[in-house]
Amino acid sequence: MVGYTEEAQLGWRAGRVPAWVAMAAGRTFRNAALINEEEFLMVETVDVVVLGMGPGGEAAAGDLAEAGLSVVGIDARLVGGECPYYGCIPSKMMIRAGNSLAEGRRIRGLAGVAVVRPDWAPVAERIRSEATDNWDDTVAVERFTSKGGRFVRGRGTITGPLTVSAAGQEFTARRAIIINTGTEPAIPPIPGLADVPYWTNREAVAAVEAPESLIVVGGGAIGAELAQAFARFGSKVSVLEAAPGLLPPEEPDAGKLLGDVFAEEGIDVHVGVRIERVHHSAGTFKVDVGGSTVTAGKLLVATGRTTNLDALGVAALGLDPAPRFLDPDAQMRIADGVYAIGDITGKGAFTHVSMYQAAIAAAHILGQDPDPAEYHAVPRVTFTDPEIGSVGMTEAQARAGGLNVRVGSTDLTTSARGWIHKSGNQGFIKLVEDADCGVLVGATSAGPAGGEVLSALTLAVHARIPVSTLRRMIYAYPTFHRAIEDALDGLE
Numbered sequence: 001m002v003g004y005t006e007e008a009q010l011g012w013r014a015g016r017v018p019a020w021v022a023m024a025a026g027r028t029f030r031n032a033a034l035i036n037e038e039e040f041l042m043v044e045t046v047d048v049v050v051l052g053m054g055p056g057g058e059a060a061a062g063d064l065a066e067a068g069l070s071v072v073g074i075d076a077r078l079v080g081g082e083c084p085y086y087g088c089i090p091s092k093m094m095i096r097a098g099n100s101l102a103e104g105r106r107i108r109g110l111a112g113v114a115v116v117r118p119d120w121a122p123v124a125e126r127i128r129s130e131a132t133d134n135w136d137d138t139v140a141v142e143r144f145t146s147k148g149g150r151f152v153r154g155r156g157t158i159t160g161p162l163t164v165s166a167a168g169q170e171f172t173a174r175r176a177i178i179i180n181t182g183t184e185p186a187i188p189p190i191p192g193l194a195d196v197p198y199w200t201n202r203e204a205v206a207a208v209e210a211p212e213s214l215i216v217v218g219g220g221a222i223g224a225e226l227a228q229a230f231a232r233f234g235s236k237v238s239v240l241e242a243a244p245g246l247l248p249p250e251e252p253d254a255g256k257l258l259g260d261v262f263a264e265e266g267i268d269v270h271v272g273v274r275i276e277r278v279h280h281s282a283g284t285f286k287v288d289v290g291g292s293t294v295t296a297g298k299l300l301v302a303t304g305r306t307t308n309l310d311a312l313g314v315a316a317l318g319l320d321p322a323p324r325f326l327d328p329d330a331q332m333r334i335a336d337g338v339y340a341i342g343d344i345t346g347k348g349a350f351t352h353v354s355m356y357q358a359a360i361a362a363a364h365i366l367g368q369d370p371d372p373a374e375y376h377a378v379p380r381v382t383f384t385d386p387e388i389g390s391v392g393m394t395e396a397q398a399r400a401g402g403l404n405v406r407v408g409s410t411d412l413t414t415s416a417r418g419w420i421h422k423s424g425n426q427g428f429i430k431l432v433e434d435a436d437c438g439v440l441v442g443a444t445s446a447g448p449a450g451g452e453v454l455s456a457l458t459l460a461v462h463a464r465i466p467v468s469t470l471r472r473m474i475y476a477y478p479t480f481h482r483a484i485e486d487a488l489d490g491l492e
């Protein structure tokens with residue numbers, strides 16, 4: 001257990017001295033109820049302040065506390081951040097449930113007859129009881145405090161080079177501040193949108209029933225995943241995307257594939273559209289788009305994520321608050337003693353990036369010499385069905401980067417495993433090679449197990465394994481990943 005009292009510097013504005021101050025040195029003071037903002041401002045020096053306890057912040061704060069440092073973790077909402085409460089985990093529970101319905105519907109033609117009757121109730125219940133504890137982070141807070149950390153609930157602001165204020169206290173860090181404040185849903189300036197009761201991912205994962213009809217504004221990973229999950233439960237879903245295809249940052253083939261599958265499943269996809277206005281009355285949303293009007297009972301905005309470096313107070317670090325992201329060096333530092341990790345770094349808005357960066361930052365703070373951060377092989381998976389896994393560069397990015405590019409691709413339905421799989425077998429593998437170096441710099445694996453097949457491709461890109469070595473490898477028959485061999489053969 002880490003004692004703070006002996007280290008605390010108490011700067012009283014006024015008023016009473018709480019009981020714990022008078023108590024013996026070495027006592028931790030964790031009871032937030034004792035902190036009364038109106039009566040005093042407490043200034044406290046600790047080793048590390050972690051501002052924002054997303055997945056990376058929670059991990060780094062816990063590791064540093066376990067290593068014996070005095071650590072204060074601050075979060076305005078829930079310890080663990082977006083992923084467990086509003087993002088990855090509840091959305092993947094929805095998707096797992098939706099996929100089981102889809103598999104049930106595929107029984108006809110493969111294994112007899114099944115009657116599939118969707119019921120959202122088990123999904124809503126599972127998200128409440130198993131994933132989010134009804135959006136209560138007691139377990140996560142205890143996980144951190146049991147490692148010796150102290151948790152402060154409140155919105156923090158950076159007020160000096162190594163100082164953060166939150167919940168009426170000011171924390172000065174002796175060793176480091178870690179910023180892990182993540183992102184918020186971005187709400188585009190569409191006329192009328194601000195005045196209507198739209199959903200973001202936070203309301204969508206909390207749905208107690210699948211809406212009868214749903215408009216999803218944004219066909220990126222989050223929009224596509226949620227659109228398909230609700231559609232499989234019977235919601236009549238329309239997806240409106242401004243880019244020419246779904247999943248704009250990915251290979252165009254991936255967006256095309258998903259568009260085709262969505263159309264087969266009855267999802268109404270509009271790409272390359274500009275939304276003119278949003279209205280809401282009598283429980284119905286109306287979206288004017290390209291001369292027609294799309295209507296639904298719910299409207300989900302999934303148009304990316306935003307940050308606010310100004311509100312965070314990064315100017316107090318001497319940094320420009322105008323950019324969208326903080327740009328850390330390879331040890332995750334953005335200023336002397338100040339580290340940034342997670343979505344706010346713009347290196348990939350994924351839990352695995354946040355955790356990867358957290359490990360580097362924590363090791364560096366502990367005086368170790370971690371390998372510098374590298375981002376040439378960041379894997380990402382859109383958990384639609386088919387899953388779209390990708391790593392590194394797309395073909396267009398590699399060409400724009402001036403590489404001498406060769407690409408190879410193969411249709412998964414023609415592979416042995418794809419043919420056996422039959423319904424639900426759509427997918428492809430696409431490889432992007434730097435022909436001068438003879439290594440893969442990017443890959444996409446779309447299909448029933450696209451995210452799992454991605455692991456081999458991520459290893460190839462990460463370790464820069466020569467394509468000649470990949471060609472000599474033995475790929476198990478009949479697996480989905482064996483199709484990598486066909487894509488290698490197609491490199492030209």
Ligand SMILES: Cc1cc2nc3c(=O)[nH]c(=O)nc-3n(C[C@H](O)[C@H](O)[C@H](O)COP(=O)(O)OP(=O)(O)OC[C@H]3O[C@@H](n4cnc5c(N)ncnc54)[C@H](O)[C@@H]3O)c2cc1C
Nearest residue numbers: 052054076081082083087088156182342343349350351354
């Ligand atoms: C619907 C959805 C699905 C997703 N699915 C996946 C997936 O399948 N796989 C994947 O890898 N990623 C997924 N993500 C992304 C993933 O959730 C994030 O990348 C992940 O949470 C890491 O974010 P982070 O570490 O930057 O912090 P976040 O999780 O964003 O947490 C930041 C924390 O900081 C707090 N905070 C912010 N500002 C302040 C402040 N000033 N003071 C105090 N506290 C503050 C917030 O309350 C929050 O708790 C998904 C996201 C969404 C929305």
